[in-house]
Amino acid sequence: MIEFTCPSCQKHYRVNDELAGKTAKCKQCGGTFQVPMPVVPAEVDEYAVSSAPVAASVQASAAPIAAAVVDGRGTSAILSGNTGNFEYEISQRPDFALVTVKMQQGQKVFAEPSAMASMTPSVTLKAGFKGGLGRTIGRALGGESLIINTFTADQGPGEVTFAAGAPGDAAYYRLQGNTLYVQRGAFMLHSEGVDLTGKWQGAKGFFSGEGLVLLKASGTGDIFFNSYGAILQVDVTDQYIVDTGYIVAFEDTLQYRVTILPGLRAGGKLKSFFFGGEGLVCQFSGQGKVWVQTRHVHSFLSWVHPFRPASKN
């Protein structure tokens, strides 16, 4: 929407963006004017949270109290582009992300069951096991379903819209022969060329309390994953710490270990571990990207718990 006032009588107008630059007549005074161009908000890339300070950060200033709120516009921007395989769009971010993929005839995508929200009739859906029994069991251990739905655009070009089970954000990653680890339950869909398996994490996974397995995506292709809450991308250049419950995905160029908050182990500061609530964190080191979600389903569940009716016995 473009908002402006008539230059002669100051009548306020709100018009659609496509009218920008058109000449129009004022309904009130009859004067003619040109509809101004829409004001594009300064693009601050808040989606990419870097470990270094960002120049765009707003300093806590002596501004009036009401105005001292910063808009996280970047987290609500529509993400779109061409993956090389197909065009995609992630809209309605960060609260109700929808992933739309436009497929050419014959193309396939593989999605978590029930992730499909709508699609054109040119796409056919086939549920089935993919990659044999071993892979399937691996995926099941990873907290994903045994079944992967295959969407094939076999009747001509088509479009499928996917959404996750919980309200939240979605993100896209292009695999180029490398590996991405995705937190249990965060996998949404992938293109051809991506190999998805569960990876046993041993004690690391055990202590994180988030399921034993991360999903391992490798190969060359596209993968989309989702979260509860918004997704923030962090470029790790040295070391970074994330609470285990908030990890969505990370690149395999990063080493990680599950630990209690560093600095707490020394000097009998174990109190922080037991009472500090931050319990276990994942300490990443090396260079690579981590995607972090801003909310955690478990917090919501533990909040709802006291509202449940008491059992009769």
Added chain:
Amino acid sequence: MQYEILARPAASAARLTLQAGESITCEVGAMIAMSSGFNVETTTRNKGGGGGIVKGLKRMFAGENLFLNHFTATQPNQTLIIGPGLLGDIIHYPMRGGTLIVQGSSWLASATGIDIDATWQGLGKALFSGESMFWVKCSGAGDLFLNSFGAIYPVDVTGQYVVDTGHIVAFEDSLEFRIGKASKSLVGSFLGGEGLVCKFSGQGRLYCQSHNPPSFGKLLGPKLKPR
């Protein structure tokens, strides 16, 4: 300290950038992610100051945790991302020596110059306001971060203002509130679903939240399996 509030209003998170030696006190469990150059301490008291166990226990009654987490940067430009547990917004309130009364679960984090204490609002208010017995009283100077359930909106009160119970986030202590009926007759108040309301008087700023957590909980609870 620099701050930025991302992904408002439902999935909001605050990204704080601290310089070496600066520290911030956060609600337990608020940390989402951080750089590696932080020293984390868990105590029952305000950073470097008084308080101790009694204040901690009072805070616990106010709906906050007995413990507080203090994050102190040991290197320059350390970032810390914090957020509340429930879906909702975060606001920054720069304190300049005054006092702000915060509803129990709305306090998220505060700079070290702010003293956090629990305050007693009186038995009648506690029983009927639908809020907790104690409130968190923040005084001093520095950055304060509050969170809400749903969206948050400020109201500048001059004279009187009425807020339904469960919708208060925080108010300046120049305001006072008492519990009253929503409409003239008591029956009418309850039939209207509003029951009792908080009537504010005085001059000052009040922050309200769009949604009331107990209402949502009572909506979900009966539909869930017994615990």
